[in-house]
Amino acid sequence: MKNKIYFKLSIVALALLLTACSSGDAPVPDTRGVYLLIDTSGTYTQELEQAKRVINFTLSELNPGDSFAVARVDTGSFSEKDIVTKTTFDSRPSASNEQKRIFQANINTFLKEVKSSSHTDITGGILQAIEYLDETGAGHKTILVFSDLKEELREGYVRAEIPLALSGYSVIALNVTKLRSDNVDPREYLGRLNDWKQRVETGGGRWKVVNNLERLESLLEI
Amino acid sequence: MSFMDIYLIVPNAFASGMIWFVLLAVLLYIARDPAHQAITSLSRVIHNSMRLSASAVARSESWMLQRNKDVLLAQGREAAERMIEREFERIDATVRRDLAEYPALHRQLSEEATRLDEDYQSSIEVPPAPPGWIKAVEAVAKIPAKGDPVVSNILEDIHVSLEKASDDAMEQCRKSSRERHQILKGMMPHWRKVSQRLSQVNKNVDSLLLRSKSMDRHMAEYENIVQGTDQAVRTLSSSSITQFFVSAFVLAIAVGGAVINFNLIATPMAEMVGGTSRIMGYSVANIAAMVIILVEIAMGLFLMEALRITRLFPVIGALDDKLRRGILWAAFIFLFSLAGIEAGLAYMRELLMQDAAATRALLRADGVTEVVQNSHLWITTAAQMGMGFILPFVLTFVAIPLESFVHSLRTVLGVLAVTFLRTLMWSLRLQGNLARFSGRLLISVYDLLIFAPLWVEQLMKTSADKRTEKADELTESETVSSLVRDSA
Numbered sequence: 001m002k003n004k005i006y007f008k009l010s011i012v013a014l015a016l017l018l019t020a021c022s023s024g025d026a027p028v029p030d031t032r033g034v035y036l037l038i039d040t041s042g043t044y045t046q047e048l049e050q051a052k053r054v055i056n057f058t059l060s061e062l063n064p065g066d067s068f069a070v071a072r073v074d075t076g077s078f079s080e081k082d083i084v085t086k087t088t089f090d091s092r093p094s095a096s097n098e099q100k101r102i103f104q105a106n107i108n109t110f111l112k113e114v115k116s117s118s119h120t121d122i123t124g125g126i127l128q129a130i131e132y133l134d135e136t137g138a139g140h141k142t143i144l145v146f147s148d149l150k151e152e153l154r155e156g157y158v159r160a161e162i163p164l165a166l167s168g169y170s171v172i173a174l175n176v177t178k179l180r181s182d183n184v185d186p187r188e189y190l191g192r193l194n195d196w197k198q199r200v201e202t203g204g205g206r207w208k209v210v211n212n213l214e215r216l217e218s219l220l221e222i
Numbered sequence: 223m224s225f226m227d228i229y230l231i232v233p234n235a236f237a238s239g240m241i242w243f244v245l246l247a248v249l250l251y252i253a254r255d256p257a258h259q260a261i262t263s264l265s266r267v268i269h270n271s272m273r274l275s276a277s278a279v280a281r282s283e284s285w286m287l288q289r290n291k292d293v294l295l296a297q298g299r300e301a302a303e304r305m306i307e308r309e310f311e312r313i314d315a316t317v318r319r320d321l322a323e324y325p326a327l328h329r330q331l332s333e334e335a336t337r338l339d340e341d342y343q344s345s346i347e348v349p350p351a352p353p354g355w356i357k358a359v360e361a362v363a364k365i366p367a368k369g370d371p372v373v374s375n376i377l378e379d380i381h382v383s384l385e386k387a388s389d390d391a392m393e394q395c396r397k398s399s400r401e402r403h404q405i406l407k408g409m410m411p412h413w414r415k416v417s418q419r420l421s422q423v424n425k426n427v428d429s430l431l432l433r434s435k436s437m438d439r440h441m442a443e444y445e446n447i448v449q450g451t452d453q454a455v456r457t458l459s460s461s462s463i464t465q466f467f468v469s470a471f472v473l474a475i476a477v478g479g480a481v482i483n484f485n486l487i488a489t490p491m492a493e494m495v496g497g498t499s500r501i502m503g504y505s506v507a508n509i510a511a512m513v514i515i516l517v518e519i520a521m522g523l524f525l526m527e528a529l530r531i532t533r534l535f536p537v538i539g540a541l542d543d544k545l546r547r548g549i550l551w552a553a554f555i556f557l558f559s560l561a562g563i564e565a566g567l568a569y570m571r572e573l574l575m576q577d578a579a580a581t582r583a584l585l586r587a588d589g590v591t592e593v594v595q596n597s598h599l600w601i602t603t604a605a606q607m608g609m610g611f612i613l614p615f616v617l618t619f620v621a622i623p624l625e626s627f628v629h630s631l632r633t634v635l636g637v638l639a640v641t642f643l644r645t646l647m648w649s650l651r652l653q654g655n656l657a658r659f660s661g662r663l664l665i666s667v668y669d670l671l672i673f674a675p676l677w678v679e680q681l682m683k684t685s686a687d688k689r690t691e692k693a694d695e696l697t698e699s700e701t702v703s704s705l706v707r708d709s710a
Contacts, residue, residue: 065498
């Protein structure tokens with residue numbers, strides 16, 4: 001009789017333990033996915049040394065299991081060909097460090113050989129970023145846009161009506177330089193920032209602008 | 223319809239209030255008896271249920287007290303038995319070590335005594351026997367010389383001979399005495415040996431006497447425990463609480479050691495099992511590191527059990543010596559292997575940290591790949607490896623405070639449970655009494671609200687009483703007058 005009571009109590013305790021351990025929602029992976037878009041149009045190529053700093057910083061902050069891709073923004077950016085280099089870091093720390101070194105070497109080669117493009121398709125780049133980051137299955141997704149945010153599409157390219165599905169994404173605009181025309185009419189610059197903010201937030205994403213590249217610590221804060 | 227609509231029976235609020243008061247007073251007066259009964263019943267129900275609950279809690283408390291006493295006495299009896307057992311073992315060891323040599327000691331002492339006796343016999347002085355011809359010489363010496371030179375010469379020769387014989391005898395006597403002195407001198411080491419052996423015997427006997435006194439003390443304690451005296455319970459309780467705090471302190475130190483150990487092996491574990499997998503939100507690498515530490519602690523427990531230092535698993539202690547020794551060696555080998563693995567992981571950790579530092583330097587320095595190597599880095603590496611190897615063995619000793627903690631925890635939990643039950647009992651009694659007196663208070667408040675009808679009732683009662691009294695008086699006077707008439 002006593003044994004039966006103990007057995008029942010054990011079953012109840014086990015059930016309570018399992019209930020406590022399990023949660024109702026599906027667990028969010030702890031990994032991070034970062035996609036960096038580098039504007040290679042016009043005079044913005046002069047800013048690429050700054051992009052290198054951002055890439056190195058991001059590499060040093062990412063952990064095993066995280067994903068990172070760097071892509072250029074050119075005339076038509078919605079293409080895998082525009083991804084300069086990408087990797088998902090190995091779960092072993094030593095292998096992950098080796099991947100980081102290779103990644104940096106690839107970026108150095110790219111920055112040496114990069115050529116200026118005639119048009120700037122930022123929307124296409126963001127769409128490509130969404131596709132890539134969704135595939136990685138990362139828990140925290142960040143799109144870094146290293147650009148002046150001035151979109152110049154080639155005739156026939158359709159981008160404006162495409163909604164951006166950015167739910168669960170953080171979109172961070174980096175080093176948004178002011179153009180000559182912005183100096184004439186600052187409303188252009190502010191309007192550009194505001195347009196992008198609205199597009200991102202309408203798509204369900206979080207928007208942030210970081211122009212001071214000396215303070216990158218908060219860049220990948222979750 | 224708002225509250226004011228209901229409230230305002232007449233346009234004046236005060237007048238409405240008065241009307242409501244009168245109405246309610248009348249209603250409450252009508253319902254007075256049932257309301258009183260309801261309040262009294264409710265308060266009685268609450269009071270009785272609380273009282274019954276308090277009695278049940280009191281029974282539980284007394285049961286818990288008895289259980290605590292039983293636990294304490296059982297633990298104390300076991301501890302006392304262990305102590306007495308140890309004392310017996312020590313006495314046995316002393317007897318085996320010291321008194322087992324007693325026949326040899328006895329033989330040695332007998333030999334020494336025989337030697338001393340022989341030496342004594344040898345050293346007895348025998349006076350030299352006087353030469354046999356002395357009497358002849360005396361007779362010759364009595365011959366009158368009368369100036370005879372021949373006789374004189376003979377006597378002279380005899381005198382010389384006698385002197386020479388005397389000198390020889392004296393010399394022989396001295397020689398003999400010297401020899402005896404030498405023999406006596408030779409007896410000294412034997413005396414010393416005998417003295418040393420006897421003092422050793424004395425020391426051994428003293429040690430046994432001390433042990434027997436200690437044994438008497440333990441036996442007295444044991445008897446107290448078996449009899450279950452209050453003094454024994456108090457002593458054991460105090461000792462148990464002290465044990466609890468001391469063992470908790472040592473366990474806290476051990477937990478600190480385990481945390482350091484964990485940090486040493488958690489990072490390199492990611493290299494083995496991967497750093498991204500998670501189980502219930504915890505990194506698999508961290509879980510693996512924790513499992514290794516827990517396995518080490520478990521092996522330490524088995525080791526201590528097999529050494530019979532602790533008694534957490536009576537099954538191991540009850541095994542036959544051969545099997546127990548097998549478990550001991552198995553636990554030690556596992557522990558040694560895990561310690562080796564930890565040392566390797568600690569080395570791996572250092573390598574990984576260097577690799578990470580080099581990568582970070584490469585990324586932060588924008589292409590400057592040279593990393594300054596510290597020439598004394600091997601010291602930290604060696605220290606980490608040493609800690610990785612030693613900490614598993616150190617954690618082995620956790621078994622001792624753990625055993626004390628587990629045993630004393632039973633007593634401490636029992637004491638806490640008793641305190642809780644007493645507080646609960648007090649609280650239940652308080653609530654019961656509060657309910658009882660609240661019922662009385664409510665009845666008084668109820669009567670206060672209907673003071674006007676009660677006052678009227680009181681007045682009516684008084685006038686009715688007066689009327690009854692007058693009627694009684696009249697009846698009485700009539701009875702008296704009728705009696706008077708009858709008698710007349």
